[in-house]
Amino acid sequence: MNRKDGRGPLEMRPLVITPNYNAFAEGSALVELGQTRVLATVSITDGVPRHVHPRRSGWLMCEYSLLPRATPTRTQRERFKLGGRTQEVQRFLGRAFRAALDLKALAGKTVIVDADVLQADGGTRVASILGGYAALFLALDRMVRDGTLDDWPLLEFGAVSLGWFGEDRVLLDLTAIEDENAWADLTVVATRDGELIEIHGGGEGRPVPRAVYERMVAAGLEVIPSLVAAVHRAVSKPLS
Amino acid sequence: MNRKDGRGPLEMRPLVITPNYNAFAEGSALVELGQTRVLATVSITDGVPRHVHPRRSGWLMCEYSLLPRATPTRTQRERFKLGGRTQEVQRFLGRAFRAALDLKALAGKTVIVDADVLQADGGTRVASILGGYAALFLALDRMVRDGTLDDWPLLEFGAVSLGWFGEDRVLLDLTAIEDENAWADLTVVATRDGELIEIHGGGEGRPVPRAVYERMVAAGLEVIPSLVAAVHRAVSKPLS
């Protein structure tokens, strides 16, 4: 199965990460995954929501948003009502970051990860995970250097998306046009050593045979370590 | 690992389905899964949203809502803003039903599946899938009898939830209190013969070893055929 950009089925698009893109945030990174471009910023403030005990834990939440011309035709801004897709994506991202971060180490603090999509050509939640991980890494590293954080609280993790196109055709890292034509898709968030943080997939109009599903999970887990390594190179920090 | 209600780890709670609970809907069912109680109704109307070609396809959407006292303490109604969890659940449900239904067979029609949770003790999305399947089955069966539908367009499918409690402890069909204590959870929607329609899972604060994850998927797929059979008994229709 040929891809328009000549990639192999399990090949990622070029991944470029610009750390500290934003001058004000505690941590930030601009992630380019092919034509997809996500600006991730991390804000850390004092105080936690009511449902969290401030001496025992911190909190993390995520916001995700598309700029109107991130898409080939202009998408309306969500100014009066938050769309279901946006809510679903930011809940997905928030859960993933909370699972990878030891919130007890940030007792009494709230971390906000903002993922703003400047350009969307598929894989925006993957780019949000990778950019958010880089931004969070930089913010935590600053805290360690400031002496406000003792132990490193963040797992090494990454994410990838995959699609099924019938029979045994599985592609990694779908562009927007590939995503539209997929029979099913899957997003995998996992640690560098292959433990699952979040997994979300489903058929678009038809169910997925179990063997195909297992191949997709395996292919996703295989590529994640190289993505984690790429982030670490970008922020100039060795892997653990 | 003992469960408060004495169930085995991979045992479902009692499942009671009352078909045609509602006098007006094209199809309806009240599902009781232990103390969880969901009223599912199916409405079928003419017309489709703009993004659907009316001669080539129909459309299906799902709405999900908790009554305020579905929960041990009263939950505020969503009257001015729709919460993220509600949106996420109803998107999950909508995708599952669309994947299982041949929308081309309902060209020009919109199906709305409403899942209203009267009482919530864990597993509300599972009960919504089972109740919605029953209600949709009844609505489509009526169309077949009316002669407005020729070929049966619905796959036989069901859903189940599972939780991980550390090491090799996996439980099926969690109550609310079990769900709160789980280290990770997973919802599996699949056909009677084990093809995956939708899968959604993640760690709550820690990642899941791959072997545990695979055991959870397998245990879920194993129990689904018996749930599909239970729905068919309730609506008095043989399995295919």
Add this chain to the structure above:
Amino acid sequence: MNRKDGRGPLEMRPLVITPNYNAFAEGSALVELGQTRVLATVSITDGVPRHVHPRRSGWLMCEYSLLPRATPTRTQRERFKLGGRTQEVQRFLGRAFRAALDLKALAGKTVIVDADVLQADGGTRVASILGGYAALFLALDRMVRDGTLDDWPLLEFGAVSLGWFGEDRVLLDLTAIEDENAWADLTVVATRDGELIEIHGGGEGRPVPRAVYERMVAAGLEVIPSLVAAVHRAVSKPLS
């Protein structure tokens, strides 16, 4: 004037009350009045709104909502804006319950009566009053048994609706179709011994002669004691 269901003009539809339908609420009842079906739950929590002095008084408010398929064709959920009819009905219900309950006896507490209409065939505010009365009775009775309430604070009361169909034609307890054809309607909330708690009526397109109006009030007051008695039988508590 013949009624489709063969009732006499001043005859109620069958009234069935299932107490304690909900497992979590402080009090609850499912009321079936013909095809109309309302689930009433009562929640009692500590704290009062700002405009109430917590040591001198408690507070009661009511919320009313239709499930989307309570009606013959699907009604849109009120998720972003609350409709005028809903607000009017719940204010009507709230005033009635506050007039019948001695709020001083519940100083510092807020009572919320939720009336969720599962099926609507006319008379939903009457069913809400009867169900809310049953649920409130059960919740207060539990407080008496717990020793958290000394004196019984609730009047014995009920409600009924009536319609005028021209000349001397007055019908009690209208179905939806009867309600649509009425020239005027009236809802009466009153105590068992005939004192008025709330009255609300008006012509639909034409004014009502005073003599007819008085007949409607009289007919309403006559039937209310039997409705109060029916609720008491359902909750197994004698009338005072």
Add this chain to the structure above:
Amino acid sequence: MNRKDGRGPLEMRPLVITPNYNAFAEGSALVELGQTRVLATVSITDGVPRHVHPRRSGWLMCEYSLLPRATPTRTQRERFKLGGRTQEVQRFLGRAFRAALDLKALAGKTVIVDADVLQADGGTRVASILGGYAALFLALDRMVRDGTLDDWPLLEFGAVSLGWFGEDRVLLDLTAIEDENAWADLTVVATRDGELIEIHGGGEGRPVPRAVYERMVAAGLEVIPSLVAAVHRAVSKPLS
């Protein structure tokens, strides 16, 4: 029972009506009832809402609003959410005007009655009815003179409010401070010859004996003809 302003119990406050206060509306009137001041305007436009058949009927709706400093302390504007009281009042007003107006005579047209309260010292819905009646009268009279309306479609009607203060103490036309102290209140909308258009009343914290209730209705009906006459004098049109 003495009133602060020296009125007898069944005496109205001074009523001053300025017709054509607004330069643009099809009809308008400024009503002063004691210190209460309501600006009513009537707008008549082509087109009807969907639920009305344009060749068979017209439609009328009413909007009611308090200016922020209509009240002794400033009331917040309803700019993002419409309060329950506002909705209830404008539904009450709309029903009353629809019952008094022959909508068939205005087929295909929508009438909007706007009642804006410049100052509120009790009786704002009464002043809205009287001002709206005057404004509607002027708008219809203009249509008759233009030849766009053949038969006079409006009943002669008015409104009044009453309060109960225990035992046999009934007061007419309550000020804000009287209204707060009433044990029950009642608003009566009726034609000049005593037919009821809308009635709405209830106890504030205690039920009303039936005899008292009947006295209130009677006292209301007795004063309405003089109010209708006052409006007619203001707009310089004889009663029928």
Add this chain to the structure above:
Amino acid sequence: MNRKDGRGPLEMRPLVITPNYNAFAEGSALVELGQTRVLATVSITDGVPRHVHPRRSGWLMCEYSLLPRATPTRTQRERFKLGGRTQEVQRFLGRAFRAALDLKALAGKTVIVDADVLQADGGTRVASILGGYAALFLALDRMVRDGTLDDWPLLEFGAVSLGWFGEDRVLLDLTAIEDENAWADLTVVATRDGELIEIHGGGEGRPVPRAVYERMVAAGLEVIPSLVAAVHRAVSKPLS
């Protein structure tokens, strides 16, 4: 260039100010500028928004609103969303009043200026400034008499609008119809001795030559002292 109402190009419409129009507000005035009619009320309450230090400063904000039939055809009320024009106008007004008032003299207090437009024939923001100035003057004067304010904190100021109609045609105090036809417009808020408080102008579809712009500013500044004097006559207070 002839004006429909026979005015000279730099002539104002008749200005009538009724002080203390409202019975409850700390200060109020009804301003009539030709057919434009604005009711301004000033409310002064204890407490300031968070961003203000209560011991060092007070705060002032402004709300502006059109009654629906202020306009030749009915304008929809802003009940669920605030329009851009309304927000822009009330921010303009708020800034002007804050620049003219010494907020330190009102430490810990919030002033709300409400400008409600009863009728709009151009110049509503000018009438709001003049009416708000009168109302604020009366409210502050009351504080001085009460002994709660020592030094007079308000500059003497006013406002005016102007339009450009091509070449050297400049008109003062535009009506609505003139405003629609202007090639550019300008609003000037300034003190009696010609210092600028706020200026806002722009071309409607074409840019304004600098010389014309300077003529407009000069003409505006020339007329403002007479407007300030008119307000002072209306509130019976000499100019400083």
Add this chain to the structure above:
Amino acid sequence: MNRKDGRGPLEMRPLVITPNYNAFAEGSALVELGQTRVLATVSITDGVPRHVHPRRSGWLMCEYSLLPRATPTRTQRERFKLGGRTQEVQRFLGRAFRAALDLKALAGKTVIVDADVLQADGGTRVASILGGYAALFLALDRMVRDGTLDDWPLLEFGAVSLGWFGEDRVLLDLTAIEDENAWADLTVVATRDGELIEIHGGGEGRPVPRAVYERMVAAGLEVIPSLVAAVHRAVSKPLS
């Protein structure tokens, strides 16, 4: 008066413009003005709003938004209500672009200029004008090359902001911290040859002497031609 960054009082910060930053928009530019960074995109679609005649004119509107971490501390997203400042800025921008563009040349089309602020250090509306001008230029140029536009419809224009700091201290192109300390500010939008498109200014807490005001306007007009030239260099198009 010394500036922190060593600039002279009437010196601009470095201006960097990256044309075609976005892959999808009809025109786009990333503008960096010191630390301020705005992404402007232009979308051109068929169809016009109702108030525009599609054969006689086109329409242009502008949306402006801050990313949450554009600011030193995180600013909440406007997801449910649009703030007054945002509305005011985007109305200001929209008017400016409409005054500079011959809408008749784009009959039947709607142009949307989106200005998304990635980083805000003062001058965001100036950067939005410059970036929007560049993006619009590129979009129109493409239309000329496509043959869908005959005559060049856009004036050559730019914008600049200025502040007053007491006495004769006037600074050009304020940073955020300078803006906070200014006694008054002014934004000037004008053509390359000094005609005014939009002007907006006011005192922050005190009025501005007329001579100072005139100096600010003159200084603004003097610098604008060099800014227009900078944009033209960036998009590689000669000035007219």
